[in-house]
Amino acid sequence: xxxxxxxxxxxxxxxxxxxxxxxxxxxxxxxxxxxxxxxxxxxxxxxxxxxxxxxxxxxxxxxxxxxxxxxxxxxxxxxxxxxxxxxxxxxxxxxxxxxxxxxxxxxxxxxxxxxxxxxxxxxxxxxxxxxxxxxxxxxxxxxxxxxxxxxxxxxxxxxxxxxxxxxxxxxxxxxxxxxxxxxxxxxxxxxxxxxxxxxxxxxxxxxxxxxxxxxxxxxxxxxxxxxxxxxxxxxxxxxxxxxxxxxxxxxxxxxxxxxxxxxxxxxxxxxxxxxxxxxxxxxxxxxxxxxxxxxxxxxxxxxxxxxxxxxxxxxxxxxxxxxxxxxxxxxxxxxxxxxxxxxxxxxxxxxxxxxxxxxxxxxxxxxxxxxxxxxxxxxxxxxxxxxxxxxxxxxxxxxxxxxxxxxxxxxxxxxxxxxxxxxxxxxxxxxxxxxxxxxxxxxxxxxxxxxxxxxxxxxxxxxxxxxxxxxxxxxxxxxxxxxxxxxxxx
Amino acid sequence: xxxxxxxxxxxxxxxxxxxxxxxxxxxxxxxxxxxxxxxxxxxxxxxxxxxxxxxxxxxxxxxxxxxxxxxxxxxxxxxxxxxxxxxxxxxxxxxxxxxxxxxxxxxxxxxxxxxxxxxxxxxxxxxxxxxxxxxxxxxxxxxxxxxxxxxxxxxxxxxxxxxxxxxxxxxxxxxxxxxxxxxxxxxxxxxxxxxxxxxxxxxxxxxxxxxxxxxxxxxxxxxxxxxxxxxxxxxxxxxxxxxxxxxxxxxxxxxxxxxxxxxxxxxxxxxxxxxxxxxxxxxxxxxxxxxxxxxxxxxxxxxxxxxxxxxxxxxxxxxxxxxxxxxxxxxxxxxxxxxxxxxxxxxxxxxxxxxxxxxxxxxxxxxxxxxxxxxxxxxxxxxxxxxxxxxxxxxxxxxxxxxxxxxxxxxxxxxxxxxxxxxxxxxxxxxxxxxxx
Numbered sequence: 053x054x055x056x057x058x059x060x061x062x063x064x065x066x067x068x069x070x071x072x073x074x075x076x077x078x079x080x081x082x083x084x085x086x087x088x089x090x091x092x093x094x095x096x097x098x099x100x101x102x103x104x105x106x107x108x109x110x111x112x113x114x115x116x117x118x119x120x121x122x123x124x125x126x127x128x129x130x131x132x133x134x135x136x137x138x139x140x141x142x143x144x145x146x147x148x149x150x151x152x153x154x155x156x157x158x159x160x161x162x163x164x165x166x167x168x169x170x171x172x173x174x175x176x177x178x179x180x181x182x183x184x185x186x187x188x189x190x191x192x193x194x195x196x197x198x199x200x201x202x203x204x205x206x207x208x209x210x211x212x213x214x215x216x217x218x219x220x221x222x223x224x225x226x227x228x229x230x231x232x233x234x235x236x237x238x239x240x241x242x243x244x245x246x247x248x249x250x251x252x253x254x255x256x257x258x259x260x261x262x263x264x265x266x267x268x269x270x271x272x273x274x275x276x277x278x279x280x281x282x283x284x285x286x287x288x289x290x291x292x293x294x295x296x297x298x299x300x301x302x303x304x305x306x307x308x309x310x311x312x313x314x315x316x317x318x319x320x321x322x323x324x325x326x327x328x329x330x331x332x333x334x335x336x337x338x339x340x341x342x343x344x345x346x347x348x349x350x351x352x353x354x355x356x357x358x359x360x361x362x363x364x365x366x367x368x369x370x371x372x373x374x375x376x377x378x379x380x381x382x383x384x385x386x387x388x389x390x391x392x393x394x395x396x397x398x399x400x401x402x403x404x405x406x407x408x409x410x411x412x413x414x415x416x417x418x419x420x421x422x423x424x425x426x427x428x429x430x431x432x433x434x435x436x437x438x439x440x441x442x443x444x445x446x447x448x449x450x451x452x453x454x455x456x457x458x459x460x461x462x463x464x465x466x467x468x469x470x471x472x473x474x475x476x477x478x479x480x481x482x483x484x485x486x487x488x489x490x491x492x493x494x495x496x497x498x499x500x501x502x503x504x505x506x507x508x509x510x511x512x513x514x515x516x517x518x519x520x521x522x523x524x525x526x527x528x529x530x531x532x533x534x535x536x537x538x539x540x541x542x
Numbered sequence: 543x544x545x546x547x548x549x550x551x552x553x554x555x556x557x558x559x560x561x562x563x564x565x566x567x568x569x570x571x572x573x574x575x576x577x578x579x580x581x582x583x584x585x586x587x588x589x590x591x592x593x594x595x596x597x598x599x600x601x602x603x604x605x606x607x608x609x610x611x612x613x614x615x616x617x618x619x620x621x622x623x624x625x626x627x628x629x630x631x632x633x634x635x636x637x638x639x640x641x642x643x644x645x646x647x648x649x650x651x652x653x654x655x656x657x658x659x660x661x662x663x664x665x666x667x668x669x670x671x672x673x674x675x676x677x678x679x680x681x682x683x684x685x686x687x688x689x690x691x692x693x694x695x696x697x698x699x700x701x702x703x704x705x706x707x708x709x710x711x712x713x714x715x716x717x718x719x720x721x722x723x724x725x726x727x728x729x730x731x732x733x734x735x736x737x738x739x740x741x742x743x744x745x746x747x748x749x750x751x752x753x754x755x756x757x758x759x760x761x762x763x764x765x766x767x768x769x770x771x772x773x774x775x776x777x778x779x780x781x782x783x784x785x786x787x788x789x790x791x792x793x794x795x796x797x798x799x800x801x802x803x804x805x806x807x808x809x810x811x812x813x814x815x816x817x818x819x820x821x822x823x824x825x826x827x828x829x830x831x832x833x834x835x836x837x838x839x840x841x842x843x844x845x846x847x848x849x850x851x852x853x854x855x856x857x858x859x860x861x862x863x864x865x866x867x868x869x870x871x872x873x874x875x876x877x878x879x880x881x882x883x884x885x886x887x888x889x890x891x892x893x894x895x896x897x898x899x900x901x902x903x904x905x906x907x908x909x910x911x912x913x914x915x916x917x918x919x920x921x922x923x924x925x926x927x928x929x930x931x932x933x934x935x936x937x938x939x940x941x942x943x944x945x946x947x948x949x950x951x952x953x954x955x956x957x958x959x960x961x962x963x964x965x966x967x968x969x970x971x972x973x974x975x976x977x978x979x
Contacts, residue, residue, distance in 0.1 A: 441897075454908070456910075456911035456913075458911055459878060459881070459911045459912070460878075461909075461911070462908060462909045463906070463908045464906060464907045464908065465905060465917070466905050467902075467903065467904065467905075468901070468903050469900075469901070469902035469903070469921065470899070470900075471899065471921045472899045474893040474894065474896050474898055474923050475922075476921065476922065477921070477923070478902075478919070478920060478921045478922065479918075479920050480904070480917075480918060480919040480920070481917070482904070482906060482916060482917050482918070483914075483915065483916040484906055484913060484915040484916070485913065486912055486913070
């Protein structure tokens, strides 16, 4: 069992503090004044040299946001957020996105420490040692600092660039699709994001192109008191395929930081988008002090016939997670998938799940959710599966299992299943249990200590989801799971 | 959604509020309960779709008008109307237009240990049993229960002494026997002592075409090592409004089984609240709804495991024809102390009508780790392969469908322990199917 051994070694090598990405990089930054007013929105827009229509779009969102109320239906609790006590824009001083050598060496070092190679030659060296090539867009606080393999992707016709750049260079695409999946007025956090989003990735895969490599974005919050509001827009034109990975970390701080992102996916006829996330924001310390508030709106629109969108997520970080990656199955014969592992420990609160909205004919969806709660945490699965009047032949299979480790945590399941079509077939099952004594006994009898045994059993529990992740991610996710559960046994 | 706007009161709410001005008299404790309930209705009004528990049954929109409280029914009229479960050998009590009809009720020759009185008589006499009333309080405001508490005039109060095992079921038959639409509120209380046993049935019926409203609440207090079976058959008239609340407080080592069968009313909501407050009990909440036309039936269940070692089983079946709508919301809560809980909930729907709709919301809320809990929900049309199998053997389409529906509902009805009642329910299901064909 080398993987398990590796996990266990990894756990051992850690100090008391389990979060290994908790360091802070000292760099000079350029910030917007604290607080949120129309001027902040104008400041961000000006910083990005945005066209007039973009500014108007933002301002409209901002005005709308001022009239909205924060949602309170999720099973999470936190003190009120003072939106005027945040920085909405923070960027490293040195000009970025010119060439790799212009990037502040501190930032490069940061990404190296995180294991994300931004120098293409480093990545290329990786190829020789057998790893696959991955193009990375690195977002540091509010701006994208580097995007690798742009030329190679451009040769295949794939556009992969920071969204702020895309607004200038491909306004026709951005204008057509931005806000078409998650409307400006969708919800409180999405509207806030629409007003102040600073960066994120933009991907366009043209007709019939299979993206030659995996694309990824690595988000890093560094600055104190800063909210990160990224916006990702991925469009797969007819018959295209793209696999996209997302990773996130942040320094350890006593105060809570806000991360309100919006991700929009559009799949046209016969297109397929695979979106994988390993979310490892700082979860706060063992008493629940600090950590990221992760309030994210992710939605995919299977706009074309026979299109497919697949979400895979491994959620181990964040003090609070509020996230429901969804699929709108608009095209006939379209497919939606959601695979999730959500782990909560310490005082973490997770309220996550998905929505599968069947609109087209013969659409199908599949939901596999594995929740693991340990320590004093609360882990909620909240999901909606609905078939509209015209969704003839809609099919859904849902399976959500929860595992409880310790008697101070909670696991909850809140599914909504709404069928308005008689030919729709929906199946839903959910279970909650703890690691059985029999399983533990079996492992321990063979010489594994309780922690190793738990890691092994948990890895078995989440196997169905791990299999969906790209290989490198799966290995990382497996390690992360063991780390997240550190201290939960015994 | 942006600001706290106090909604304008609907005509129905205004009318109900006006009737609350005349809260019926009662003992001190009861009067307090009634006033508190009236106040909470005044504050919250009828629930709408933004109230999570009523998300799929928007009472504010569905209950367009309030009707006056029903007057006394003629005995002959009540007798003619009370037809359900007549073939079952049972002690029968008839409640017409919300009041017990003594002439039709079998209140004499009670078995040893059994006490049956009317709610109004118990209130007048200051009956000791009434101190148990209002003992089970839903965690969230329930409009239907609040109105019942404020306005209920009559009902039955049944007490089974410790150790008494009552063989003959008690059947409370509710009928609406008025000539114009009216509202009736009934409140019943069933106290089953330690080690006692009782089978309790209630039925609801009334004429089609009258938009009368029935609001019935029954509280069950089940002692240690007791045994209670509840069968509920709702066949209110096709235009009626039916609101029901069943509340259970279950003691240690006891057995409680319920079956709620909904066939009637244009809008029906049945809420069940169960608190498991004694360890090692076994409860089973089962039910079925057979709906057609534009009927709407909602079953909402809340099972609260507060103590260790209890087992709960829930099985609900919906058969939806035409443009009917079925709603099932079930929630199993397992508190931190409730280790070794074993809970399973299953909701299945068979959709026959093209415009029918099913909304399922099975929830788990778990705070204890050493538990086995699960739920399942399915929804779909009749399996083509099963139909094919039957048709290949020469069975016509309609008949094949009927057989499959019967088997589907039968699985739930089979859980009813009392043979006579079980047979009667199967007969009701068959006649529903026959009317369909």
